[in-house]
Amino acid sequence: MSTAPRLTALDALHRSLGATMTDFAGWDMPLRYGSERDEHNAVRTRAGLFDLSHMGEITLTGPEAVKVLDYALVGNISTVGVGRARYTHICREDGGILDDLIVYRLGETAAPEYLVVANASNAQVVLDAITERAAGFDAEVRDDRDAYALLAVQGPESPGILASLTDADLDGLKYYAGLPGTVAGVPALIARTGYTGEDGFELFVSPEHAVELWQALTKAGEGVGLVPAGLSCRDTLRLEAGMPLYGHELTTSLTPFDAGLGRVVKFEKEGDFVGRAALEAAAERAASKAPRKLVGLIAEGRRVPRAGFSVTFDGQVVGEVTSGAPSPTLGKPIAMAYVDAAHAAPGTSGVGVDIRGTHEAYEVVALPFYKRQK
Numbered sequence: 528m529s530t531a532p533r534l535t536a537l538d539a540l541h542r543s544l545g546a547t548m549t550d551f552a553g554w555d556m557p558l559r560y561g562s563e564r565d566e567h568n569a570v571r572t573r574a575g576l577f578d579l580s581h582m583g584e585i586t587l588t589g590p591e592a593v594k595v596l597d598y599a600l601v602g603n604i605s606t607v608g609v610g611r612a613r614y615t616h617i618c619r620e621d622g623g624i625l626d627d628l629i630v631y632r633l634g635e636t637a638a639p640e641y642l643v644v645a646n647a648s649n650a651q652v653v654l655d656a657i658t659e660r661a662a663g664f665d666a667e668v669r670d671d672r673d674a675y676a677l678l679a680v681q682g683p684e685s686p687g688i689l690a691s692l693t694d695a696d697l698d699g700l701k702y703y704a705g706l707p708g709t710v711a712g713v714p715a716l717i718a719r720t721g722y723t724g725e726d727g728f729e730l731f732v733s734p735e736h737a738v739e740l741w742q743a744l745t746k747a748g749e750g751v752g753l754v755p756a757g758l759s760c761r762d763t764l765r766l767e768a769g770m771p772l773y774g775h776e777l778t779t780s781l782t783p784f785d786a787g788l789g790r791v792v793k794f795e796k797e798g799d800f801v802g803r804a805a806l807e808a809a810a811e812r813a814a815s816k817a818p819r820k821l822v823g824l825i826a827e828g829r830r831v832p833r834a835g836f837s838v839t840f841d842g843q844v845v846g847e848v849t850s851g852a853p854s855p856t857l858g859k860p861i862a863m864a865y866v867d868a869a870h871a872a873p874g875t876s877g878v879g880v881d882i883r884g885t886h887e888a889y890e891v892v893a894l895p896f897y898k899r900q901k
Contacts, residue, residue: 535580536676536737544755551758552647554581559757567760567855570723574682575756576744579729580737583650584675585643585657589666592641596630598800599660601783603793607632612703612720615791616783617653622805623779624786626653627771629720631705646773660801676737680744681727684751689728691747693717711743722761724768724897763852766861769823769895775834775849776821776863782806784813787821819846819865823896824880824889826860832880838864839879839886845870848880856897863894
């Protein structure tokens with residue numbers, strides 16, 4: 528029996544804007560409002576406004592909240608300062624990645640509070656895992672998925688747009704930080720993380736304030752070309768920026784070391800953590816003989832590679848595409864792929880992608896494909 532998809536607080540607004548809706552991780556989400564290419568280019572050159580209310584928020588409080596996170600996750604959360612955020616992974620006992628997460632440290636030093644943001648498709652899995660791993664610690668794990676709506680404004684014009692609506696110190700808000708403030712009269716956690724390769728902000732607000740905040744941001748961005756942006760352009764933006772997507776570049780069959788993200792695993796932290804032994808073995812394997820490496824591929828032709836397509840060299844399969852799309856910024860199809868180390872060096876030619884039986888030529892490049900000018 529299929530259940531009806533969940534709706535965000537902005538659902539009626541998206542429909543009034545003529546959005547094409549799609550089921551994403553059990554939520555009805557806007558895929559695009561008009562042209563995904565126009566939305567993509569707006570974020571690169573001006574600004575885009577996203578509804579990300581499908582993301583999963585989990586709050587941890589109590590004297591041992593940080594000990595729970597240091598045990599449950601691979602990162603060293605005890606070194607995250609108040610108002611800062613950390614990208615990390617939660618792994619299985621065998622080292623496989625359950626999800627990639629952002630952890631924000633909120634609250635005062637005396638009463639620490641942590642907000643864990645999980646991918647929509649894994650929110651329940653992550654909640655269950657952290658709850659189970661918190662057993663025996665003096666901490667409370669709270670499912671806050673219904674407590675927040677999440678809006679993101681991304682693109683070079685986003686600081687100006689947001690500054691016109693808040694007196695929060697945006698200049699002092701570093702990348703990977705979050706601070707409480709008021710935006711257009713609405714209480715919000717203002718974060719600066721992003722998943723587009725551009726500067727931008729995420730606004731965690733109570734769902735009943737989502738519509739008025741969206742409308743205020745839309746009005747504030749009118750003069751500088753802000754457009755509503757859907758999940759489709761969010762995917763091409765993060766792909767150009769070389770950012771992994773769970774279920775594509777990250778899965779339970781890969782460790783962070785396999786994904787080229789071994790830096791998120793902090794063996795030096797105090798105490799044990801779930802997956803430590805398996806990850807130590809994975810780190811040794813990666814150091815001695817890197818298996819496949821995550822690389823970028825740029826097409827020489829026009830055909831677009833898709834996830835699951837084989838990467839080939841001299842008729843032999845040497846890898847697999849994890850994500851592929853036409854790149855509006857580069858004007859060519861691009862892909863991320865895991866490729867055997869022997870063929871993974873940037874500049875390697877002769878590599879192709881098997882697109883429905885035809886070997887299409889691709890060039891191997893270092894990620895990311897796109898880096899914004901600071």
